Amino acid sequence: MPGAIYAEGLVKTFGDVKALDGVDFDVPEGTVFGLLGPNGAGKTTSVRVLTTLLQPDSGRAEVAGLDVLKYPNEVRRSIGLSGQFAAVDEYLTGLENIQMVGQLYQLSARDAKKRALELLEQFNLADAAHRTAKTYSGGMRRRLDLAAALVVRPPVMFMDEPTTGLDPRNRQGLWDVIRDLVAGGTTLLLTTQYLEEADALADNIAVVDHGKVIARGTSDELKDQTGGDVVEVVTHRREDLPAAREILERLGDGEPKLAEHTRRLSVPVSGGAKLLAEVLRELDTRGIEIDDIGLRRPTLDDVFLSLTGHSVDSGDDTTGSGQNTSAKEREQ
Ligand SMILES: Nc1ncnc2c1ncn2[C@@H]1O[C@H](COP(=O)(O)OP(=O)(O)OP(=O)(O)O)[C@@H](O)[C@H]1O
Numbered sequence: 001m002p003g004a005i006y007a008e009g010l011v012k013t014f015g016d017v018k019a020l021d022g023v024d025f026d027v028p029e030g031t032v033f034g035l036l037g038p039n040g041a042g043k044t045t046s047v048r049v050l051t052t053l054l055q056p057d058s059g060r061a062e063v064a065g066l067d068v069l070k071y072p073n074e075v076r077r078s079i080g081l082s083g084q085f086a087a088v089d090e091y092l093t094g095l096e097n098i099q100m101v102g103q104l105y106q107l108s109a110r111d112a113k114k115r116a117l118e119l120l121e122q123f124n125l126a127d128a129a130h131r132t133a134k135t136y137s138g139g140m141r142r143r144l145d146l147a148a149a150l151v152v153r154p155p156v157m158f159m160d161e162p163t164t165g166l167d168p169r170n171r172q173g174l175w176d177v178i179r180d181l182v183a184g185g186t187t188l189l190l191t192t193q194y195l196e197e198a199d200a201l202a203d204n205i206a207v208v209d210h211g212k213v214i215a216r217g218t219s220d221e222l223k224d225q226t227g228g229d230v231v232e233v234v235t236h237r238r239e240d241l242p243a244a245r246e247i248l249e250r251l252g253d254g255e256p257k258l259a260e261h262t263r264r265l266s267v268p269v270s271g272g273a274k275l276l277a278e279v280l281r282e283l284d285t286r287g288i289e290i291d292d293i294g295l296r297r298p299t300l301d302d303v304f305l306s307l308t309g310h311s312v313d314s315g316d317d318t319t320g321s322g323q324n325t326s327a328k329e330r331e332q
């Protein structure tokens with residue numbers, strides 16, 4: 001039986017762009033599914049199809065056991081959605097915004113207010129409850145939008161880049177809210193560009209790129225796909241980077257990755273601690289002084305690099321890929 005969210009062969013084309021190119025996944029009830037990918041990968045398009053906001057060209061999807069194309073109204077009643085761009089009414093206060101959503105869901109005025117106050121507290125917005133949303137900062141709007149999406153604790157929840165634009169404390173706060181929500185039985189699909197976020201929250205992850213799922217599994221399974229550990233070296237002098245890179249290229253299992261401004265090199269390896277010792281010996285022989293060296297488990301960024309040949313920038317850019325590319329080019 002398909003899970004709480006099910007997609008099969010979803011295709012969606014916009015002009016020349018294949019936003020979705022045959023996307024499949026199946027999310028068991030009561031679990032968190034992370035859709036991870038760079039700008040333009042097809043994350044928002046997937047969410048829009050699953051939440052009935054967009055019709056696919058072909059393919060099939062079910063949410064809470066209901067076909068999204070045949071029963072869009074019933075699907076809408078079973079889901080909560082927090083979109084990539086916060087949808088709040090500028091001229092209402094925070095309290096009024098959430099209360100209005102409660103009343104749309106047929107709560108009494110009193111219950112809607114009670115629930116709104118609870119959520120404002122949970123999202124750290126209690127002090128701003130009576131201010132109009134137009135005076136809110138970007139992160140406050142984001143949190144207000146998320147709070148509004150949680151008014152009725154839907155059985156299936158979609159969050160499109162929920163923590164983009166939140167500071168570390170509020171991001172951590174949202175992670176706690178998400179864990180509570182899922183402990184209460186909700187199934188959650190979240191999209192993210194933050195690799196550590198998928199790592200921390202998602203039971204299962206699908207990595208998407210150019211409208212296709214290029215890898216799937218638990219975070220550990222994905223990490224195992226890179227074939228082992230990663231050796232990381234920080235050289236003391238910038239001039240030593242080419243020589244250090246040559247050593248890692250020879251002893252490692254792939255193309256070393258270089259972050260020039262931090263003088264950090266990393267490469268996947270299969271020899272574990274023994275190989276680390278060998279790298280250290282070679283660096284020493286060549287007289288390359290190092291500030292740091294270590295062996296670590298691969299991050300999802302390493303996974304993405306090994307799958308696609310380019311890394312995901314986990315920065316805060318949500319405006320498009322332009323900035324990311326130039327930042328990456330500077331690094332290489
Ligand atoms: N309404 C539309 N009209 C034309 N092209 C679109 C439309 N919606 C999405 N696209 C294109 O489809 C592709 C996938 O877009 P989508 O919004 O799903 O990406 P995303 O993974 O959510 O990216 P981001 O991380 O930037 O939010 C992109 O190339 C985008 O330009």
Ligand SMILES: [Mg+2]
Binds near residue numbers: 043044084160
């Ligand atoms: Mg998006």
